[in-house]
Amino acid sequence: MTSTTPSPVLIVGSMAFDDLTLPTATVTDVVGGAATYAALATSLFAPARVVAVVGTDFPEPVLQDLQHRGIDTAGVCRAQGRTFRWAGRYSDDLSSRVTLDTQLNVFADFRPVLPPAYRDSAFLLLANIHPTLQLEVLDQVTVARLVATDTMNFWIEGERPALEAVLKRTHTLVINDEELRQLAEQHNLRKAAAAALKLGPQRLIVKRGEYGAMLFDEHGIFFTPPYPLDRELDPTGAGDTFAGALLGYLAQADDLSPRTVRRALLTAATVASFNVEDIGTRRLQSLTRPEVEHRLGLLEAITRVDP
Amino acid sequence: MTSTTPSPVLIVGSMAFDDLTLPTATVTDVVGGAATYAALATSLFAPARVVAVVGTDFPEPVLQDLQHRGIDTAGVCRAQGRTFRWAGRYSDDLSSRVTLDTQLNVFADFRPVLPPAYRDSAFLLLANIHPTLQLEVLDQVTVARLVATDTMNFWIEGERPALEAVLKRTHTLVINDEELRQLAEQHNLRKAAAAALKLGPQRLIVKRGEYGAMLFDEHGIFFTPPYPLDRELDPTGAGDTFAGALLGYLAQADDLSPRTVRRALLTAATVASFNVEDIGTRRLQSLTRPEVEHRLGLLEAITRVDP
Numbered sequence: 001m002t003s004t005t006p007s008p009v010l011i012v013g014s015m016a017f018d019d020l021t022l023p024t025a026t027v028t029d030v031v032g033g034a035a036t037y038a039a040l041a042t043s044l045f046a047p048a049r050v051v052a053v054v055g056t057d058f059p060e061p062v063l064q065d066l067q068h069r070g071i072d073t074a075g076v077c078r079a080q081g082r083t084f085r086w087a088g089r090y091s092d093d094l095s096s097r098v099t100l101d102t103q104l105n106v107f108a109d110f111r112p113v114l115p116p117a118y119r120d121s122a123f124l125l126l127a128n129i130h131p132t133l134q135l136e137v138l139d140q141v142t143v144a145r146l147v148a149t150d151t152m153n154f155w156i157e158g159e160r161p162a163l164e165a166v167l168k169r170t171h172t173l174v175i176n177d178e179e180l181r182q183l184a185e186q187h188n189l190r191k192a193a194a195a196a197l198k199l200g201p202q203r204l205i206v207k208r209g210e211y212g213a214m215l216f217d218e219h220g221i222f223f224t225p226p227y228p229l230d231r232e233l234d235p236t237g238a239g240d241t242f243a244g245a246l247l248g249y250l251a252q253a254d255d256l257s258p259r260t261v262r263r264a265l266l267t268a269a270t271v272a273s274f275n276v277e278d279i280g281t282r283r284l285q286s287l288t289r290p291e292v293e294h295r296l297g298l299l300e301a302i303t304r305v306d307p
Numbered sequence: 308m309t310s311t312t313p314s315p316v317l318i319v320g321s322m323a324f325d326d327l328t329l330p331t332a333t334v335t336d337v338v339g340g341a342a343t344y345a346a347l348a349t350s351l352f353a354p355a356r357v358v359a360v361v362g363t364d365f366p367e368p369v370l371q372d373l374q375h376r377g378i379d380t381a382g383v384c385r386a387q388g389r390t391f392r393w394a395g396r397y398s399d400d401l402s403s404r405v406t407l408d409t410q411l412n413v414f415a416d417f418r419p420v421l422p423p424a425y426r427d428s429a430f431l432l433l434a435n436i437h438p439t440l441q442l443e444v445l446d447q448v449t450v451a452r453l454v455a456t457d458t459m460n461f462w463i464e465g466e467r468p469a470l471e472a473v474l475k476r477t478h479t480l481v482i483n484d485e486e487l488r489q490l491a492e493q494h495n496l497r498k499a500a501a502a503a504l505k506l507g508p509q510r511l512i513v514k515r516g517e518y519g520a521m522l523f524d525e526h527g528i529f530f531t532p533p534y535p536l537d538r539e540l541d542p543t544g545a546g547d548t549f550a551g552a553l554l555g556y557l558a559q560a561d562d563l564s565p566r567t568v569r570r571a572l573l574t575a576a577t578v579a580s581f582n583v584e585d586i587g588t589r590r591l592q593s594l595t596r597p598e599v600e601h602r603l604g605l606l607e608a609i610t611r612v613d614p
Contacts, residue, residue, distance in 0.1 A: 092494075093494045187399075187400045188536070188537060188538075188539060189535060190535045190536065190537040191537055208518075211515075211518040211519075212518075212532075214535070219614035220608065220609070220614055221535055221609045222609055222610070222611075222612075222614065223532040223609045223610055225519075225530040225532065225610070226530075228496060228497045228521070228528055229495070229497065230495060230497040230498055231495075232495060258613075258614045259612050259613050259614075262611075262612040262613075262614070263612055266612070301527065302527070302528045302529055302530045303529070303530055303532070303610040304529075304569075305529075305566050305569040305570050305573070306565075306566050306569075307526035307527055307529065307565045307566075307569070
């Protein structure tokens with residue numbers, strides 16, 4: 001433990017209301033969005049700064065709760081209109097989902113404007129938004145030790161030139177295996193990873209949900225097993241939780257050595273596993289560092305040949 | 308390395324001809340079957356004994372080749388008629404397959420009769436055959452330190468009482484995740500594992516193909532990552548290869564300590580990964596122990612935080 005305050009992590013992404021049809025429950029108006037999940041996860045380790053947009057319907061107490069957790073919401077713009085909404089239905093085994101509805105609302109006109117105090121952020125998470133907006137953020141950040149980028153099939157398909165410009169300025173690409181295969185136009189994961197790294201990032205992290213996560217960097221391949229949960233309620237936001245915890249851990253460690261990056265992956269997988277245990281951000285809200293440490297120990301043990 | 312010859316592993320299962328429609332090739336009359344794959348994998352580590360049936364169309368040189376690898380084929384019965392045949396088609400990404408045709412042929416009347424010399428086998432692999440036949444084998448084996456059992460959806464659905472009788476006499480159940488979920492009538496893997504262990508086995512090994520393998524035993528959970536291949540041609544027999552290598556490793560080690568069992572899983576995953584690199588048993592036929600050792604080192608490294 002160092003006595004200095006960790007560097008803050010700047011997170012740019014969506015804040016949203018989600019309607020979720022889960023095998024065990026149907027819930028509406030659940031506060032979600034990539035930036036929300038990521039910021040909550042980051043805040044376990046380091047201060048977070050959020051750039052996002054919400055509508056007039058977004059409850060002020062939710063923002064206040066984030067602030068109480070050391071999350072700076074000065075970059076959250078409240079615009080006239082309704083907040084971004086997403087509705088999805090999960091399969092009975094939670095392994096797949098379909099989007100039932102997307103309403104961009106105030107997100108349609110979102111232009112990320114960083115408060116001046118955010119411009120010196122050393123750790124930056126570009127959550128899944130239009131790559132042109134990701135580029136606008138990059139233009140406003142003067143020094144960034146670590147730029148981590150997420151994206152989605154929609155931009156890989158339709159906005160490739162802008163996305164490739166983002167990747168050239170990305171240190172760590174954090175996407176899921178389907179997105180990687182689409183980006184690389186290659187099914188074999190190892191070949192796809194090599195192709196993705198040629199687009200700019202020094203480091204690729206592949207999220208595989210219930211199958212764990214993989215890191216590809218100049219030191220080789222690292223594999224994080226999944227934590228075997230006995231309670232799985234809602235995987236929404238698990239990938240964003242993973243990314244937020246990853247950056248929070250790295251910001252707190254203030255180190256990007258191969259060992260620290262690998263420990264960050266294990267920690268991120270651990271925090272993401274908690275997120276699945278309850279609906280929306282509920283589990284993240286009650287999650288404590290000792291709980292994370294305890295489960296991290298269990299996760300590390302499952303690849304150890306001496307039980 | 309010990310100077311004594313390892314205990315032989317007795318393998319009971321199918322020998323077959325496979326017709327495979329692969330993304331890269333369509334091949335016919337490929338020598339396959341669970342016992343063939345398993346015996347080749349076992350023979351890297353320990354002598355194998357095979358109990359199976361082939362028809363008059365099965366080439367004698369294939370049996371001779373097995374014999375040259377230290378595989379005892381005295382238990383392979385040659386019956387009048389054609390050898391068991393299976394035809395399957397794989398999806399473009401090899402992640403799924405459909406059975407196009409199954410012809411039991413001589414396998415329809417197969418009754419496993421152990422040569423007297425086989426009855427003292429200490430390591431027994433009951434590959435996927437009718438559970439009633441698995442019971443017949445168990446009745447003929449006088450002392451077995453390790454009984455490992457595989458099965459399939461068909462028997463789980465239609466032959467549950469016989470299968471449960473087998474499981475009561477099984478030390479190590481080796482099945483894939485879908486079979487586990489079906490057997491336990493429970494989707495959550497951790498809960499399903501607990502339910503499966505209540506049926507008798509001391510140890511459950513869950514094969515998850517390109518996602519690795521998991522062990523559940525009294526010492527907890529152990530996870531073997533998949534070896535990230537850059538060449539994937541044909542997954543046929545990978546699960547049988549895994550089981551054969553597992554038992555071969557354990558027989559050679561002559562030890563069932565938690566650490567040895569865990570190292571056996573890593574070794575089995577390594578050998579199985581080679582099998583996918585070429586069609587049928589071709590890669591297993593050229594595979595050497597130094598190649599296995601080398602890749603095992605790489606596989607172990609990918610869960611190590613110090614690269």
